[in-house]
Amino acid sequence: MTKLCALHEAVTRFISDGNLIYASGFTHLIPFAAGHEIIRQGFKDLVLARATPDLIYDQMVAAGCARKIIFSYMGNPGVGSLRRMRAAIEGGKLDWEEYSHFSMISRLQAGASGLPFMPMNPTGAQDLAEQNPNYRQLQDPYTGADVVVVPPLIPDVAIVHVQRADVNGNAHVWGILGEQRLAAFASQHVILTAEEIVDEAVIRSDPNRTLIPGMVVDAVCHVPFCAHPSYTQGYHDRDNEFYLAWDEISKTEESVQDYLDEWVYGISDRAAYWEKLGPKVHQRLQAGERLSEPVNYGDY
Amino acid sequence: MTKLCALHEAVTRFISDGNLIYASGFTHLIPFAAGHEIIRQGFKDLVLARATPDLIYDQMVAAGCARKIIFSYMGNPGVGSLRRMRAAIEGGKLDWEEYSHFSMISRLQAGASGLPFMPMNPTGAQDLAEQNPNYRQLQDPYTGADVVVVPPLIPDVAIVHVQRADVNGNAHVWGILGEQRLAAFASQHVILTAEEIVDEAVIRSDPNRTLIPGMVVDAVCHVPFCAHPSYTQGYHDRDNEFYLAWDEISKTEESVQDYLDEWVYGISDRAAYWEKLGPKVHQRLQAGERLSEPVNYGDY
Amino acid sequence: MEAINYNQQELMVVNAARLLKDHDTVFVGVGIPNLACNLAMRTHAPNLQMIYEAGVIGAQPSRLPLSIGDPSLVTGSTSVCSMYDIFTLYLQRGNVDVGFLGGAQIDQFGNINATVIGDYQNPKVRLPGSGGSMEIAAWANRCYIITPHQKRRFPARVDFHTSIGFLTGGNARTSTGVRGGGPQAVVTNLGILKPDENGELVLAAIHPGVNFEDAQANTGWALKKSADCQPTSPPDREELRILREELDPGRIYI
């Protein structure tokens, strides 16, 4: 039973105002196309969770989609700060809930595992825990030592970009894995975007590569170049020039609005966006080829 | 810096009488050759931990290597019971510590993660917890509900069989994964046995397939067919006939002794064992070929 | 109509298969449960999702698997994951609809003993132990048990709770906080037992040619009969053909 549908349709069907959304991907596979579609459809009051909000959430905050962010590192990776989000927080216009990377991911691990909390060893850093009541302490019942715990994070919708998937949502993922798998299992609904839709036989040729099984996926959307300006390992490179450019664009609300008008509201979908980027950018971001050595599963 | 050495050498160097050993592999990749080597070298008072003791621990118990087993399912998979281990327990000659699969693996997860315990949801089954003081209860600090916890398992030595590894111990594993990765990370020392030793370039062609990194591995041993009568996905099939035969052999101490004399004490190493099995068995256990579809990592 | 012959294994497999629903996600064991799932998939439940405890999802084995970790389960499957993941991401997270359970003893409230006969510390008969069944019984939405109907297998109380059914009945199970619904049916060679509103196993269906007294004689407690107890339909030709010709032509389990 195919779950294939257009991205705009999946966003309409599975996302509602006020939802807790987790658009996953640690520097890699960040589903920008889905973020842009959410902006285009004008969703409001979203709670946006991501370990690293990256430019995608900076843009969604700037577009007025969010009432709150949940995060563990709010920076423009390798460049500097996320200016719109920072301004919104400093201006008292955006609610936030903050973790360290490990406690953020531990929340997903608890959510994905169906557990009421995950334990962590103490870090000695109390200031954040004092500001965030989700951090609690327990005593190790074996030694009496302190243990820090965080509760599960169970997003309404995870958006997960992958390299290749079949129409049932069974997905092969490689390169940096971040929290892709945990976000999918933790969430109530999963929108999967894929660089390629492949025959089930391709997936079945390498089941150990299937990190996300179709049974947790609600919609499968074929969205090549979904991750630009971040990247998809083996398909296209990270557009570092855009990460630098955003540092300029995001300096004022006006230039951000101009950007959104031109690159989000002004276009229909990711195919149009990619075409608009033009052949020079396409060429600059080519990935080249380094194939994995196959493995034999045996003809049992 | 190569860690390559002969299996008998690795066993001599890293195992001592009284050690807690975890020979990992859930039905797949069970390192029989290492078990036989431990028997040949006459180790005593070992604590043998494995979710599923399988024939390998039945043989080691019969050979007098063990003072205690830690397990969660003590059966001959698909056949029946493990007669020697069962007789030793019923006869009061073997100490044991028992878990469910999930709590056994949670102990490894805690050990591998450096955590003081892992939480689990309650199962309502109290009888085992009453017999095993390692099961403890906590209250979920968010809801007050009961949570069951188990402490880390940190074996002295893990023995892990893999399909292919480089001389540094970076290992590709596929097929049923069981607790291979956790056992390696949880243990103080790791003896890796590999079906093939490959060039580092093969490993580096597919880093997402490397489930065990060289940094946790102490010795790398080239041991083709290490897992017989269990199997190695893509290399040889499971020898179900032997699993059935063991049910007969293990009926008496005498027939077990005869088996050990002929197949363990009477041979020098796995190569001799495999040769002794003969061409008919070799042919019966052939794996055939079903290759994975390669993935592109990109030439960055 | 010509009588159709079948044996007791076939009878149990067919009746177990009929309990499965299309789109169910099932934790499958080897042997009889595996046959029941594959039969359901080839008849009324083409979208059944099979998960194996060994970490395999969507298996398409080219032969009858002889162990829970058979390599033929892996080749051509849709996904393989670690043991920790299968118990957390799938079972504990609530992604498993149906689990199959077995054991040496099943009692009046569907509790199972697969651990020990006699005293735990000084066992008379040491059995294999829980494996995954402690968690499957607690966390799968529904559980089924397939077992021959013999008095020694159906004591009033189990010697040891390896995995729980409804404990002592009433709200005893729900008060433990487990998420799953517990055993929904025990398929035997005589009929089908199901829990009544108090969690007690009662005779809910009876196979052709069996009478209530047969069932009572092979049960270790005063067996009740449910108000709507009906005879089961015998295995039909197509079910038997699939079982015998496609699923287990070597007659290993049937």
Add this chain to the structure above:
Amino acid sequence: MEAINYNQQELMVVNAARLLKDHDTVFVGVGIPNLACNLAMRTHAPNLQMIYEAGVIGAQPSRLPLSIGDPSLVTGSTSVCSMYDIFTLYLQRGNVDVGFLGGAQIDQFGNINATVIGDYQNPKVRLPGSGGSMEIAAWANRCYIITPHQKRRFPARVDFHTSIGFLTGGNARTSTGVRGGGPQAVVTNLGILKPDENGELVLAAIHPGVNFEDAQANTGWALKKSADCQPTSPPDREELRILREELDPGRIYI
């Protein structure tokens, strides 16, 4: 002997590289720490193991990585794992010898603030936050900090403890139960600060041409000098050649 010219970034990279030992397993960031690790690997520490927070082990990037998740870190690496695994199996398990840390403020006891200037709930300047640094500071065996030496970066007390050094000194750190040894050195453009026996950062080495007063003037507490404070050796030709020709020919970080 002819004088060798170098800039402050080169000076810091070279001095940081020298702190690494052969066979160290290092949690590497991008930028200066990445250069320091690669320099060490090409000089005295050929068996250095580099781990990236993004889950990459044994990277062999064909270009200078511009982000912590650069695709060139992945292609040709020995292993890639999930974020949860990198923090548990590697960092929390104790498999990381060295971590590099940074932040807007480093105080007298090596505590770091990368979260906020001013009040947390009403921030004057909102900084990126912890990322992985809270755990790296606690659980890596040793930590190093590389930063320009400026008074505003070295207050006596940080506004917010994003990650800890020695807290208030004495046994304050060890009594929290963290496993790692804490910050072992802060490499600046003026010299190297190291914790004394009380955990207070003192001037332990001083770069050529710098005097103690320069360091004091740029430090927000009454800086002490360790008894064995020595000048550092200037970067040598080979170190500079590797940096300039092999590691960062585009002069992005140096």
